[in-house]
Amino acid sequence: MNAWLAKNLFYPLWDLKDGRHKLKALRKLENSQWHSAAELKEAQWAKLKTMVQEAYNHSAYYRRLFDQQKIRPADIRSYRDFLNIPLLTKKQIQLNPEDLISQKYAKENLASAKTGGSTGKALQIFLDEDCVTQRIAAAMRSDRWAGWDLGMKRAAIWGNPPVADTWKKKIRRALLDPVIYLDTMNLNRESLAAFASRFQSFGVSVIFGHAHSVFIFAKFVAENKIGGLQPRGVICSSMMLLPRERTFMEKTFHCKVTNRYGCEEVGLIACECEKHEGLHLNVDHLYIEFLKSDGTPAEAGEQGAIVVTDLENRGMPLIRYQIEDFGVPSARSCSCGRGLPLMEQVVGRTADFLKTEQGALVAGVSLIERTLTAIKGIEQMQIVQDAVNRFRLNIVPQPIYSEASEAQLIVEMKNVFGSNSQIQIHKIGNIPQERSGKYRFAISHVL
Numbered sequence: 001m002n003a004w005l006a007k008n009l010f011y012p013l014w015d016l017k018d019g020r021h022k023l024k025a026l027r028k029l030e031n032s033q034w035h036s037a038a039e040l041k042e043a044q045w046a047k048l049k050t051m052v053q054e055a056y057n058h059s060a061y062y063r064r065l066f067d068q069q070k071i072r073p074a075d076i077r078s079y080r081d082f083l084n085i086p087l088l089t090k091k092q093i094q095l096n097p098e099d100l101i102s103q104k105y106a107k108e109n110l111a112s113a114k115t116g117g118s119t120g121k122a123l124q125i126f127l128d129e130d131c132v133t134q135r136i137a138a139a140m141r142s143d144r145w146a147g148w149d150l151g152m153k154r155a156a157i158w159g160n161p162p163v164a165d166t167w168k169k170k171i172r173r174a175l176l177d178p179v180i181y182l183d184t185m186n187l188n189r190e191s192l193a194a195f196a197s198r199f200q201s202f203g204v205s206v207i208f209g210h211a212h213s214v215f216i217f218a219k220f221v222a223e224n225k226i227g228g229l230q231p232r233g234v235i236c237s238s239m240m241l242l243p244r245e246r247t248f249m250e251k252t253f254h255c256k257v258t259n260r261y262g263c264e265e266v267g268l269i270a271c272e273c274e275k276h277e278g279l280h281l282n283v284d285h286l287y288i289e290f291l292k293s294d295g296t297p298a299e300a301g302e303q304g305a306i307v308v309t310d311l312e313n314r315g316m317p318l319i320r321y322q323i324e325d326f327g328v329p330s331a332r333s334c335s336c337g338r339g340l341p342l343m344e345q346v347v348g349r350t351a352d353f354l355k356t357e358q359g360a361l362v363a364g365v366s367l368i369e370r371t372l373t374a375i376k377g378i379e380q381m382q383i384v385q386d387a388v389n390r391f392r393l394n395i396v397p398q399p400i401y402s403e404a405s406e407a408q409l410i411v412e413m414k415n416v417f418g419s420n421s422q423i424q425i426h427k428i429g430n431i432p433q434e435r436s437g438k439y440r441f442a443i444s445h446v447l
Helices: 002-018 022-032 037-058 060-068 090-095 129-145 167-175 189-202 211-223 243-253 364-374 403-417
Strands: 111-114 124-127 154-158 179-183 206-210 233-237 257-263 267-272 279-281 286-291 304-310 321-329 342-349 353-355 361-363 378-387 390-397 422-427 442-444
Touching (some): 002 022, 002 167, 037 304, 124 129, 154 211, 179 189, 189 211, 206 211, 211 233, 257 321, 267 286, 286 321, 353 364, 353 378, 364 442, 390 403
Parallel strands (some): 154 206, 233 257, 378 442
Antiparallel strands (some): 111 124, 257 267, 267 279, 279 342, 286 304, 321 342, 353 361
């Protein structure tokens, strides 16, 4: 009953009071997802041209860049022409924050978003109000694919969860967004047990959280044979979703796990729908490229660097932003019938790759997943590359871990990185967290 009231009464009234019209934006997105791929591409191209013109007219950074490159917005007549615009890097955002902001907006009237800086490149992005509304609506649409709906109770497993420290925030949480939090900066038997107890009494419908953190909770639930935790869905984001962890979570919670991908700078990039046949790209709000090392577009099934243009944020245009992630585009269509194109998978961040002596890059998460499958007795694993031929392996061993397991692990690493590689193995109780509360399974200090 409370969920029905929240969806049909409280949320519409609050939306009207706020004046952001999130529900209107959500209805528009839920309609457009069923448009054909051709219709979506046509709408995306129109938004892209508008954003390029907007950036040139009102952003000092882009006006200077376009003039230096002898590019005019009218010259961008095709996607091939669009490739002539230089990439935007994190470093350039750090060096040009004021010049990137549109002169149409006062900085103090823009919303801001900060990245955690786990790659050593913390950023602050500014967004206009319409962009904020669109981002919220896009997230709501993808959440509904996973089984959530307005007013449903959530269990959120995040680092540094927000605190309802004003009456307005407390009322909003009670009426619109009922949620309980497990702070991933304080994971121990006591906090996990307390969260499981609250979960049972609260009536959670959907779990949201960092992928590995949700897995840790699922592992605690399974080991302690805790019953009564059967959400409608689990949504994992913010870090790589390992196949073995996904399978374990689905078995523990008796529901499907949805993989969602995005970042603070541009919001939701892609998400699985209820069919789980790949991640639907958010082409309503973004133009997403997959580029090979030579800067040319990657083919379907081919790994490429992900480059994103935000089609909504006029407050601080981000055109051809290199987010330092890698992914694989797809030529397949999802059986759900949506026109939104697919990507096969997110391969990892630049910071998640390791480097061989020959200069080749190795996806750390893929290497770990293969190793965990091939070698018995390893519960979790983290690879730290201190030099091209020097590695530290932090492993959480299972009881069956043996000297033979360790010897096989060293052989696996040397097969990939060369016989001269120095491998140090450290047995630990758990993988350490980043300050954000996330986990990194591969860390390279040579890239």
